[in-house]
Amino acid sequence: MKWLCYCVISIIANIKIGHGGIIILCTAFNSAPLRAPHQSTFQLVRPRRILHGSTPTAKSHSIASPSSLMSHQSSVEDPSQAQKECDHPHTRLWSSALNKSPNSHVHPSIELVIRPPSEGGTGIVAINDIPANTIVMSLRLEEVDMIDATSILDSYKLHSKQDDAVFNMLVEMWEKDLKPVKKSGEETQEGKRLAVLAGIVAHLQLSRYKDLSSSVTSPVEEGFALDESRRLGAFLDAMPLLPQHSTEVNRHPFPTHFLFWTDDEIEILLQGTIAQTKAREVRAGVGLIVREWSKSFLKEHSATVLQADILNAIFSAFASVLSRSFGDAAGRDLDGKGRMLVPMVDMLNHDSENPNVSWKWHVGVGDEEMIVEGKGDIAVTTLRDIRKGEELCKCYGWRPAWDIASSYGFAPRLVKERWECSVIPLFPAILDLAPDVISTPINNARGGASLDLLLEVNYGPLVQAVVAAVDASVEIKSKMNLNDDLANNSQMPIANDSDRPHQLNRLEVLSLFRPPPPQTVDAYPFPRRQPVVVVGTKIASDTDSHNLDYHRLAIKSILPAFRAAASAISQLRHNHENNISSPIEASKMAIAAASIDRNTDWDIPALCLISHGIDERIHTLLQDGKNAEMWLEKVASINSSEDRQSRVYVSRHGRDAELRVLECLRNEVAELNVKS
Numbered sequence: 013m014k015w016l017c018y019c020v021i022s023i024i025a026n027i028k029i030g031h032g033g034i035i036i037l038c039t040a041f042n043s044a045p046l047r048a049p050h051q052s053t054f055q056l057v058r059p060r061r062i063l064h065g066s067t068p069t070a071k072s073h074s075i076a077s078p079s080s081l082m083s084h085q086s087s088v089e090d091p092s093q094a095q096k097e098c099d100h101p102h103t104r105l106w107s108s109a110l111n112k113s114p115n116s117h118v119h120p121s122i123e124l125v126i127r128p129p130s131e132g133g134t135g136i137v138a139i140n141d142i143p144a145n146t147i148v149m150s151l152r153l154e155e156v157d158m159i160d161a162t163s164i165l166d167s168y169k170l171h172s173k174q175d176d177a178v179f180n181m182l183v184e185m186w187e188k189d190l191k192p193v194k195k196s197g198e199e200t201q202e203g204k205r206l207a208v209l210a211g212i213v214a215h216l217q218l219s220r221y222k223d224l225s226s227s228v229t230s231p232v233e234e235g236f237a238l239d240e241s242r243r244l245g246a247f248l249d250a251m252p253l254l255p256q257h258s259t260e261v262n263r264h265p266f267p268t269h270f271l272f273w274t275d276d277e278i279e280i281l282l283q284g285t286i287a288q289t290k291a292r293e294v295r296a297g298v299g300l301i302v303r304e305w306s307k308s309f310l311k312e313h314s315a316t317v318l319q320a321d322i323l324n325a326i327f328s329a330f331a332s333v334l335s336r337s338f339g340d341a342a343g344r345d346l347d348g349k350g351r352m353l354v355p356m357v358d359m360l361n362h363d364s365e366n367p368n369v370s371w372k373w374h375v376g377v378g379d380e381e382m383i384v385e386g387k388g389d390i391a392v393t394t395l396r397d398i399r400k401g402e403e404l405c406k407c408y409g410w411r412p413a414w415d416i417a418s419s420y421g422f423a424p425r426l427v428k429e430r431w432e433c434s435v436i437p438l439f440p441a442i443l444d445l446a447p448d449v450i451s452t453p454i455n456n457a458r459g460g461a462s463l464d465l466l467l468e469v470n471y472g473p474l475v476q477a478v479v480a481a482v483d484a485s486v487e488i489k490s491k492m493n494l495n496d497d498l499a500n501n502s503q504m505p506i507a508n509d510s511d512r513p514h515q516l517n518r519l520e521v522l523s524l525f526r527p528p529p530p531q532t533v534d535a536y537p538f539p540r541r542q543p544v545v546v547v548g549t550k551i552a553s554d555t556d557s558h559n560l561d562y563h564r565l566a567i568k569s570i571l572p573a574f575r576a577a578a579s580a581i582s583q584l585r586h587n588h589e590n591n592i593s594s595p596i597e598a599s600k601m602a603i604a605a606a607s608i609d610r611n612t613d614w615d616i617p618a619l620c621l622i623s624h625g626i627d628e629r630i631h632t633l634l635q636d637g638k639n640a641e642m643w644l645e646k647v648a649s650i651n652s653s654e655d656r657q658s659r660v661y662v663s664r665h666g667r668d669a670e671l672r673v674l675e676c677l678r679n680e681v682a683e684l685n686v687k688s
């Protein structure tokens with residue numbers, strides 16, 4: 013079936029290994045504590061006119077820099093341009109949401125600005141100076157047509173006709189898999205909850221599309237989906253239905269999202285970066301869900317909508333939900349609610365380095381029940397004084413550039429200073445762990461080479477052993493009441509880690525995709541997964557000498573994993589040299605990880621491994637970056653669309669961020685190596 017072929021093409025099998033894993037489908041916005049914001053000295057007023065934006069004059073913006081988002085020309089001189097902007101679905105949504113909601117308010121000093129997706133798309137700007145602590149937006153949730161899965165699925169269940177194949181499937185998915193969210197593995201449910209919301213959006217958008225294009229001769233079928241798509245029409249229109257239905261006025265806002273990249277772009281532009289792993293994960297995850305949903309969506313829509321368009325609608329809905337939905341840790345998640353789409357607040361762009369607004373769920377004291385019911389106000393408050401012309405940006409939550417790209421389709425450019433991550437291979441290729449070196453006598457006798465570390469299948473048990481050793485070392489050390497030697501013995505001051513993102517405190521092992529090495533390319537001509545450890549520190553655009561303590565903490569946090577890896581490698585070598593076939597001993601790895609081995613100081617081999625790994629990563633990133641640029645030069649003559657340009661920024665900024673982290677850490681490891 014054509015549909016299935018299309019889906020299968022986009023499914024690239026990928027596994028996550030290691031500890032805790034990563035939540036692929038993460039929250040788009042920070043959740044809010046349940047306290048009322050500081051009282052603003054400004055009175056909120058309803059806007060007197062329909063707000064419209066204007067197009068910045070500079071055309072050569074990079075998509076990824078928050079500061080580049082801020083250019084704003086506040087008067088629209090070209091009347092046809094002004095008309096276009098008034099016709100834009102975001103402008104229409106803005107005014108229709110306020111018209112529907114007598115209890116929602118927008119500060120008169122803010123305005124929408126409509127820009128092309130390559131310049132960050134729509135945003136909100138200040139048209140006058142606004143002081144700190146001002147509430148600039150206050151939206152009554154029950155009036156502004158927020159979309160969340162629970163409310164919509166609950167209303168469906170109350171509807172007189174419950175014969176909608178898509179809704180029945182989504183209700184089943186929600187009730188079977190998601191209701192008891194608190195039970196176990198809560199993190200893993202995040203992706204599924206997000207998927208159900210995407211399924212609702214795709215179904216309603218397809219229903220709306222059929223409704224708008226229906227005729228007297230082919231009327232659209234009455235039912236819950238049609239009613240809801242009419243009720244939520246303005247909001248659904250602000251999330252375009254399909255890439256091919258975008259117009260000059262309303263460009264598809266997600267051309268940079270990994271779901272819409274070509275296979276070549278994923279393979280070549282992202283080669284060598286961890287963003288490629290994320291892109292494959294997102295595409296594979298969505299591909300699998302699409303395959304599961306195909307029967308129900310085809311039943312409801314294939315009579316009037318092309319299969320390729322249905323598929324695109326689902327992809328668009330995923331991109332919308334990934335990049336616009338609020339993660340709600342305010343308590344509603346725990347009741348099986350949670351992911352929500354809220355108009356207007358979702359026009360705020362992201363700035364992790366210097367955000368100037370934040371949002372809070374605002375209910376009166378003692379009214380917390382309202383949050384469970386999805387009621388109350390979302391209030392957006394200024395964090396500092398905002399100058400006329402500045403764009404209002406919030407921080408979507410700390411995540412490394414590659415992860416931001418996988419949800420939002422852009423990679424932030426470093427402006428001044430921020431926390432960022434890269435990865436370091438646990439077993440760098442330079443160790444020359446090729447089959448003839450490392451294979452055991454038993455494997456040799458069988459004519460096999462099962463310890464060929466160039467083959468991913470052999471990494472699984474080793475990585476698991478490393479992760480288990482690190483876990484065991486934590487226990488050992490807490491029982492023995494020990495801290496980490498490296499930090500304790502160090503002459504350097506220990507960093508105050510209070511602003512270090514908590515995500516960096518756990519060991520995370522991911523797979524990096526590498527081209528097959530020459531030794532095994534003929535037998536296995538597929539990309540290989542190389543296990544890599546995530547490492548993060550604070551990077552700066554100028555000098556980062558004041559961040560040395562953070563770099564030291566970064567190395568310290570990954571050291572136990574590399575001590576365990578060094579112990580595993582040493583055992584493998586020893587076994588090989590002595591013709592021993594016994595497996596490596598996990599307890600030795602744990603003792604190495606905990607740094608309590610009386611005979612060996614594992615810090616030295618571990619730092620050596622880290623150092624080789626960093627050199628290998630820097631080489632890989634630079635080399636693959638050059639290849640990507642050469643490919644770009646070649647294809648530029650054939651296709652140099654704006655969309656491709658935006659994707660190039662994602663690739664370059666993602667690569668730069670990783671390189672910056674590695675360079676900082678390289679110096680720090682050299683320093684520690686000398687000391688040890």
Ligand SMILES: C[S@@+](CC[C@H](N)C(=O)[O-])C[C@H]1O[C@@H](n2cnc3c(N)ncnc32)[C@H](O)[C@@H]1O
Nearest residue numbers: 075076132133134335358359360361362420422
């Ligand atoms: C919540 S929406 C914000 C409104 C959005 N600009 C629009 O046109 O609808 C998030 C999306 O805005 C864009 N975006 C947000 N912050 C950005 C930034 N700093 N640089 C580039 N694009 C950004 C990305 O396309 C992202 O997926």
